[in-house]
Amino acid sequence: MKYLALTALFLSLAAEPSFAHDIVSKKDKSKKAAFDITKASATTDGRLATFMMEVAGTAGSEKPKATGQLNGAKVESYVWPTSLDPATVGFDPKSGILALAITAHPDFDDTPLYDENQDGDPANDGKDWHSHWVVLTQDSKCGAGLKVRDVSPGVDMLPATAPMLPIALDSPGMSPILTGSTAKITVPVKGSEGISFDAVTAELQVNTSTDTPLLCVTGVHDVASGDLSLPGIVMAEKE
Structure with a gap:
């Protein structure tokens, strides 16, 4: 029941918009500092x-351990759920929650168009931090109540x-930057000013x-807002 609050993400989009810009969250020593x-x-x-996003520890310092197989493979992620329609980047309209993610997973590679570590093999980069757009939907079969849409x-x-x-x-191929306490990613997307995010x-x-979603959200380290109310607002850059 701990992660049922995640389903509030889908209800929050119908709520009145927040007037917050950034999201600030207190440190919590009970959580892994990297997350x-x-x-x-x-x-x-x-x-x-x-x-x-900034974290209490070193961003990107903790990655999943390899299992040697696809089934049961773990994925660690830094994620920004948004109020953008999934059609903005090419998915079916109104098909779920469009989220931008920085992920790492040593057991598989899901960026076949790119050679992130520049070793000549584009199929061995999953262990390195890389970027994704994903569409999230509810599913009670997943530990945290959410999955990447099938x-x-x-x-x-x-x-x-x-x-x-x-x-x-x-897999848009945009390279994330994880340095010190900061995880950052820049992507081409129009019409994002004023949209909400968490x-x-x-x-x-x-x-x-066959009876379980292919990619489940199984656990949550932290939520910046505390309740997935998407209080952040994408602001225009200052000249």
């Missing part, structure tokens, strides 16, 4: 949007840079059994 969010913000120049490539709309997996996941650190897990 304990202390601040989140987002800005746009009209063409590019930059999402940032899709059928060729039937459901997917962005041009999607790896054509049976989930609503895009910041979440979470663990996901791959499930290859």
